[in-house]
Amino acid sequence: MTARHLISLDDLTDDDLHWITARGASFSAGLIPQERPLDSAVVGVYFRKTSTRTRTAFSAGAQRLGGQIVSFGPDDLQLNTGETSEDTGEVFSRMLDVLVARTSGDPAELRGWAGQDRMAVVNAMSADEHPTQALADLTTLLRQFGRIEGLRVLYVGEGNNTAAALALALSRFPGTVLELRTPPGYGLAPEVRERVAAAAARTGARVTELHHMDGQQGGFDAVYTSRWQTTGTSKPDPDWREVFRPFTVTAGLWEHSPDAVFMHDLPAHRGEEVEPEVLDGPRSIAFDQAANKMYSAMAVLEWCRRDAADDDTVTGTAGKAAAR
Known part of the structure; x- marks a missing residue:
C-alpha cells in the first residue's frame, strides 16, 4: 500500500x-x-x-x-x-x-x-491553510443540507488559515457562492486568492472578498466566523481590535438570511468575533461542526x-x- x-x-x-x-x-x-x-x-x-x-x-x-x-x-x-x-x-x-x-x-x-x-x-x-478544518466544514454542510453544490456561505472575520481552506474547498463545488467580509489588511493571501480563482473558474463557483460590512445582500445558507486571534499568531498593530470590531457576527446578519445556520471553527471568544446569543442560539451548529x-x-x-x-x-x- x-x-x-x-x-x-x-x-x-x-x-x-x-x-x-x-x-x-x-x-x-x-x-x-x-x-x-x-x-x-x-x-x-x-x-x-x-x-x-x-x-x-x-x-x-x-x-x-x-x-x-x-x-x-x-x-x-x-x-x-x-x-x-x-x-x-x-x-x-x-x-x-x-x-x-x-x-x-x-x-x-x-x-x-x-x-x-x-x-x-x-x-x-x-x-497558510487548515485543510482538515475545511473537510469537517464540508462534512457539516453536507449533513445539514444534503448537498454542497449551490450553497451560499458568508464568512466574516480574518482571512486566516481557516478562511483560506474554506475558500479553497467551496470553490471546488459547482455553483457555490462564498462571500468573505475581512478587515482591511487582514484578507486572504494573494496566492490563496489566485488558487481559489482558478478553481472557481473551472467549477463555476463564485468567491468574492470585501473589506467592509456595508451593503449586505442576504440569502445565505450559512454564516461562518473564526476566532480573531488565530492560534499561535499575534498582530503587530496594537489597535487591531478596533479594525476588527465592525466584523463581529451579530444577530442582525439574520435579518436578510433568516434560515441561515451559524458555523464557527472554535475556540470562540464570545463578545469578540460573535455575540453570545448567536453562538448559543437556535441557528448555531458550531458544536455539531466540532463533533463532525x-x-x-x-x-x-x-x-x-x-x-x-x-x-x-x-x-x-x-x-x-x-x-x-
Whole structure:
C-alpha cells in the first residue's frame, strides 16, 4: 500500500475531496457498520501548538477505526536537542503508518516528511491553510443540507488559515457562492486568492472578498466566523481590535438570511468575533461542526490508508443519504 498525504487541499483530486466529504457525512450519520480499517496501523499524533478539537478528533477517530495511537507533545522529541527534522521524519516513517502533525506553521517541514511513501502525513494546521478544518466544514454542510453544490456561505472575520481552506474547498463545488467580509489588511493571501480563482473558474463557483460590512445582500445558507486571534499568531498593530470590531457576527446578519445556520471553527471568544446569543442560539451548529471533525478525521485516515481503486465505494449519493 502506498501512503497518501494531505498537506494541502490541493493534494486532493475532486474525486478525493468528494469521497472524504461523503465518507465523513456517512460516519456522522451512523450509516457505516463498525469496521476496523486501521487495525494494526499505528498513528502518530504530534502537536507543537495547542489543540482541542483536531488533536482529539484524530486520536479518537483513529481508535474508533482500530488504530493505535502514539502521542507526542512539543517537548517530547530529540528535535529539541538538535536532531534534524529530516532525521526525525526518517525515523517516523519507519515506525508509523500515519503521522498527524501541527508543527511550526510552515508546511515545508511536513512536505519534507511526506517525501516517502511508507507513512502518510496529514497537516493538522499550518500558518497558510487548515485543510482538515475545511473537510469537517464540508462534512457539516453536507449533513445539514444534503448537498454542497449551490450553497451560499458568508464568512466574516480574518482571512486566516481557516478562511483560506474554506475558500479553497467551496470553490471546488459547482455553483457555490462564498462571500468573505475581512478587515482591511487582514484578507486572504494573494496566492490563496489566485488558487481559489482558478478553481472557481473551472467549477463555476463564485468567491468574492470585501473589506467592509456595508451593503449586505442576504440569502445565505450559512454564516461562518473564526476566532480573531488565530492560534499561535499575534498582530503587530496594537489597535487591531478596533479594525476588527465592525466584523463581529451579530444577530442582525439574520435579518436578510433568516434560515441561515451559524458555523464557527472554535475556540470562540464570545463578545469578540460573535455575540453570545448567536453562538448559543437556535441557528448555531458550531458544536455539531466540532463533533463532525472526528468523523471527517476518520474519513481522512481511511483515505490515507486505502488503495485508490477502492475509493468508489462511497459516492456523492451515499453522502446525500447522510443528510439530516
